Amino acid sequence: xxxxxxxxxxxxxxxxxxxxxxxxHVLCLDTNTAKIERLRAGEIPIYEPGxxxxxxxxxxxxxxxxxxxxxxxxxxxxxxFIAVGTPSDEDGSADLTHVLNAARELGRRMTRDTLVITKxxxxxxTSDRVLQALQEELxxxxxVHRATVASNPEFLKEGFAVEDFMRPDRIVVGLDADAHQxxxxxxxxYAPFNRNHDRVLFMDVRAAEFTKYAxxxxxxxxxxxxxxxxxxxxxxxxxxxxxxxGIGADQRIGPHFLYAGxxxxxxxxxxxxxxxxxxASEVGEQAQLMRSAxxxxxxxxxxxxxxxxxxxxxx
Numbered sequence: 643x644x645x646x647x648x649x650x651x652x653x654x655x656x657x658x659x660x661x662x663x664x665x666x667h668v669l670c671l672d673t674n675t676a677k678i679e680r681l682r683a684g685e686i687p688i689y690e691p692g693x694x695x696x697x698x699x700x701x702x703x704x705x706x707x708x709x710x711x712x713x714x715x716x717x718x719x720x721x722x723f724i725a726v727g728t729p730s731d732e733d734g735s736a737d738l739t740h741v742l743n744a745a746r747e748l749g750r751r752m753t754r755d756t757l758v759i760t761k762x763x764x765x766x767x768t769s770d771r772v773l774q775a776l777q778e779e780l781x782x783x784x785x786v787h788r789a790t791v792a793s794n795p796e797f798l799k800e801g802f803a804v805e806d807f808m809r810p811d812r813i814v815v816g817l818d819a820d821a822h823q824x825x826x827x828x829x830x831x832y833a834p835f836n837r838n839h840d841r842v843l844f845m846d847v848r849a850a851e852f853t854k855y856a857x858x859x860x861x862x863x864x865x866x867x868x869x870x871x872x873x874x875x876x877x878x879x880x881x882x883x884x885x886x887x888g889i890g891a892d893q894r895i896g897p898h899f900l901y902a903g904x905x906x907x908x909x910x911x912x913x914x915x916x917x918x919x920x921x922a923s924e925v926g927e928q929a930q931l932m933r934s935a936x937x938x939x940x941x942x943x944x945x946x947x948x949x950x951x952x953x954x955x956x957x
Contacts (some may be wrong), residue, residue, distance in 0.1 A: 643667070643831060646715035647723045648744045650708065652688055652803070652909075653761055654725030659693060660807040662700035669707045669718040673849050681708045683903055692804040716751045721827060723794075724772070725761040734916035736765050745772040748789075753928060755788040757824050763797055763854050763914060769793050769847045785942050788822050792817050793847045795854035795857065800823025800908065810835055813842045816850025855921075858914040864899045865906045866935035869942045872902035882909040905942040913940075 643666045647658040650672035658670040671680050677687055686694045700706025709715065713723065721933060726740035741762055748758060750852035758776065759771055769791045776789040799808045813835065815828050825844065832842055845853070868886070875882040883903045890897030906912065915936055921928035 643721065643827075644717040645669070645721050645723065645831075646671060646750070647725055647761075648712075648715065649724065649726035650674075650681060651725070651727060652690070653798065654687075654689070654723070655681075655697070656690065656693060656725060656803045656807055657725055657761060657796070659696040659700055659706060660804060662706040663696050663808075664704075664830075665705070665724040667705050667707075667718075668700070668717050669709055669715055671709050671712065671715045673709050675682070678708045678710050680751060682805040690754075691801060696804055697855060712747045712751050716748065716753060719830070720754055721757045721759070721888055722748060723759045723761045725796075727816070728762050728764055728913075730913045730916055736763070736913075736917045738768060738771070740763065741768065742771060743774050745775040746779050750783070751777040752785060752787045754788065755790070757790045757792065759792045759794045759829055760851075760886050761794055761891070763790075763795060763858075763910070764793075764831065764851055765855070765917060766851045778930070790821055791847070792816075792821070792824055792828070793850035794828070795850060796858065808835065809837075813953060814850050814853050815842055815844050816847035817844060818847065833889050855918045858910055859918050859935075861899050862906055862915050862939070863913045863931060863935040864903075865903075865911075866938040866942070868900050868902050869905060870938050873942070873945075905939040907943075912936075 645658070645661055645666050645668045647654045647668060647670045650658070650670045654670060654672070658668045658919065662668040670681070678690045680687055684698055686697060697706060709898050718911060724741055726744055728736040728738060731737045739762060745758070748756070758772065760772060773789060773791040776791070780787060780789065795814055797810065797812070797814075813832050817824055817828075828842060829846070830834045835841065871885065872882045886902070890900050915928060915932055919929045919932050919936065922932070
């Protein structure tokens with residue numbers, strides 16, 4: 643299958659390289675010329691274990707190419723992923739400038755019916771805005787081509803992104819109920835990653851967008867809860883690592899994301915928690931648990947150096 647990926651950062655490059663590795667012909671686009679030149683030379687601008695080998699295989703086989711030209715991307719494929727950044731805005735909301743700009747660039751250049759897949763982490767309702775941007779550009783030039791918009795959020799852990807893509811625990815796809823051809827395209831696209839059972843979870847678009855935020859915020863809340871317990875354990879003279887092992891052995895709870903530490907950071911959890919809290923406030927919900935998790939995380943980082951090492955556990 644021929645695929646184009648708009649955005650060659652962390653998510654876009656992993657997505658493009660892994661899809662090329664299973665036999666697809668992928669073109670990755672980025673407006674950063676220096677980045678594209680480095681990628682063409684086989685240089686990886688990010689560190690992610692195993693990614694350099696996957697990229698090298700794709701380039702050597704002629705199945706992974708790079709470009710700075712949107713016309714190249716639209717000429718190459720009728721299946722296009724948008725995998726650009728969605729940084730936090732000043733009010734905590736997700737900045738969709740890059741996503742909507744990409745949609746408009748696609749709408750200005752589409753020469754056939756196209757499946758546009760949002761891979762970026764975006765708030766509920768973004769796919770509607772992407773479709774609107776596409777349709778406005780198509781209408782402005784009198785084009786009759788049809789754009790189908792889907793949501794296919796990523797669930798990649800830093801340090802394990804290639805493994806997560808190649809052996810996913812679930813593949814979330816948001817589509818309109820009547821998008822039968824697009825559904826079949828997704829089944830074909832992800833068939834190589836369904837080794838033992840069907841991991842593709844089809845749902846409506848808004849549910850798929852929400853699932854990504856819900857997953858990250860659930861993990862953030864879990865970390866903050868454990869750090870709240872660690873604060874209490876420190877005052878009671880309890881070794882929180884013993885507690886972690888005790889509660890993690892419960893199959894209903896499990897051992898993951900139960901390590902007490904300085905709190906969560908990185909590029910996703912803080913940003914996505916802020917964005918979902920902002921979304922909640924827009925529709926009149928308090929999101930008290932998520933706000934508390936955010937507060938616990940802020941306090942934990944501030945008091946981290948004063949905590950005794952015996953009660954903190956590993957991070």
